Amino acid sequence: xxxxxxxxxEYPPIAREILAPAFDVIQHPTEQARTEEEIITILSxxxxxxxxxxxPLTRNVLAANPNLRMVANYAVGYNNVDVEAARELGxxxxxxxGVLTDATADLTMALMLAITRRVVEGDDEIxxxxxxxxxxxxxxxxxxxxxxxxxIGMGRIGSAVAERARxxxxxxxxxxxxxxxxxxxxxxxxxxxxxxxxxxxxxxIDAAALSRMKPGAYxxxxxxxxxxxxxxxxxxxxxxxxxxxxxxxxxFEPEVNPRLLRMRNVVIVPHIGSAxxxxxxxxxxxxxxxxxxxxxxQPPLNPVVPQPRA
Ligand code: DGY
Numbered sequence: 001x002x003x004x005x006x007x008x009x010e011y012p013p014i015a016r017e018i019l020a021p022a023f024d025v026i027q028h029p030t031e032q033a034r035t036e037e038e039i040i041t042i043l044s045x046x047x048x049x050x051x052x053x054x055x056p057l058t059r060n061v062l063a064a065n066p067n068l069r070m071v072a073n074y075a076v077g078y079n080n081v082d083v084e085a086a087r088e089l090g091x092x093x094x095x096x097x098g099v100l101t102d103a104t105a106d107l108t109m110a111l112m113l114a115i116t117r118r119v120v121e122g123d124d125e126i127x128x129x130x131x132x133x134x135x136x137x138x139x140x141x142x143x144x145x146x147x148x149x150x151x152i153g154m155g156r157i158g159s160a161v162a163e164r165a166r167x168x169x170x171x172x173x174x175x176x177x178x179x180x181x182x183x184x185x186x187x188x189x190x191x192x193x194x195x196x197x198x199x200x201x202x203x204x205i206d207a208a209a210l211s212r213m214k215p216g217a218y219x220x221x222x223x224x225x226x227x228x229x230x231x232x233x234x235x236x237x238x239x240x241x242x243x244x245x246x247x248x249x250x251x252f253e254p255e256v257n258p259r260l261l262r263m264r265n266v267v268i269v270p271h272i273g274s275a276x277x278x279x280x281x282x283x284x285x286x287x288x289x290x291x292x293x294x295x296x297x298q299p300p301l302n303p304v305v306p307q308p309r310a
Contacts, residue, residue: 003295006046008039008055011074011284015050018288023047023295032254040064048291050074050284051081054254057093059085070294072287075274076100076157077224078304079197094290094302098156099282100274105160107273108192108222109168111246112149114267115218116190117141121264142189142243145169150188152181152204153195153223161192185212190220197224207232210242218244222273225250234259237266248273 005023007015009030019025028042032054039055048070051057057071059082070092073081078095086093114120118139125139126132149165151158154174162172173188175181177195181204185191191213195201205219205228213219219242221228230251236242238259246267250256253271260266274280290300 003047004045005291005295006043006049008034008042008049009052009074011050011287012281013284014281015284015288018285018292022292036061043068048072048295050287050291053077053080055080057081057086059089062086062089062091070094070291070300072096072290072300073304074283074287077196079224081304083304092294092300093304094287094294094300095304096283096286097302099286100279101156101160103276103279104157104222104273105164107248107269107275108157108161108194108220109164111220111222111248111267111269112144112165112190112192112218115220115244115246115265116144120267144190147171147189148173148187150174150181150184150191152184152191152193152227153177153201155194155196157222158192158194161194181209182212185209186214188217189214190218193219193221193223193227195223195227197226202226203229205229205233207235210236213242215241216243218242218246220246222248225253230257230260234263237263 003023005019005025007025007027016025026045034055036056036058039061043049043065046065046068050072051074053075057080062082062085068091072094074096076095076097078093081093083093118141122139147170149170149172151162151172151174154176158174162174165172173184175184193205207229210232233245234257237245244265248269249271260268286302290302294300
């Protein structure tokens with residue numbers, strides 16, 4: 001009997017190349033914010049699936065198809081998966097750690113530089129006026145050299161950002177899971193957020209946390225949007241308490257808070273932290289290899305460790 005593997009989006013071709021010789025592969029177009037009903041329909045024929053980070057793999061979805069035995073989530077983050085339900089239902093879940101660390105750390109530095117050096121405002125000015133005019137006081141930002149970077153979440157990606165930031169002459173302080181972030185918030189010129197989204201980290205940067213940040217500081221988020229209370233962030237930017245924010249992820253993705261769209265002291269990009277040829281291909285390879293191994297009776301290499309109960 002040939003197993004059926006469902007690809008819920010259009011992944012790099014390597015995924016199909018690995019899977020198609022051995023299994024029946026059904027590929028669906030990439031779609032944002034599917035409903036539970038939509039994803040249940042898509043997964044109805046699957047023995048295993050490669051899933052998008054926006055696919056809601058809730059208990060209902062996981063329980064709907066008794067043949068579904070494995071889900072390879074095409075992301076390092078797996079907050080879209082009810083891991084407890086998967087464990088109870090005996091469904092194996094994997095993710096794609098490691099291979100997107102450099103790409104995401106690079107984008108974090110790109111955003112940090114873009115917001116502190118007002119790159120997007122400059123680009124916008126030239127496109128609008130068609131001119132490049134040098135002026136002594138125009139578009140002044142800050143230098144990263146000698147500034148303090150506070151990293152919330154010193155895991156793989158946070159540590160890779162720390163390494164890059166030190167090369168720019170920054171002093172780095174970090175907080176790990178379970179540690180207080182108060183000192184990091186109060187003393188940093190730039191905060192960069194790199195924690196996974198869990199019950200504990202949801203709104204870890206809320207109005208109170210923002211008020212503890214240094215006046216004139218910047219914040220960068222390339223992890224998950226709901227770690228920051230977006231309305232509170234807009235208030236802090238509007239009031240001038242924060243000087244700028246650079247975001248790759250949003251609280252209600254794929255929706256983006258309209259207040260952010262109007263702000264010039266915000267750089268916004270569409271969740272492209274891992275968007276390099278190299279990282280996305282490597283993610284597809286390890287997701288597909290884990291499906292291949294699993295359906296051939298071997299343990300997958302990147303099983304997700306369940307979150308402990310709150
Ligand atoms: C992830 O892997 O969790 C990123 O958000 C997308 O690559």
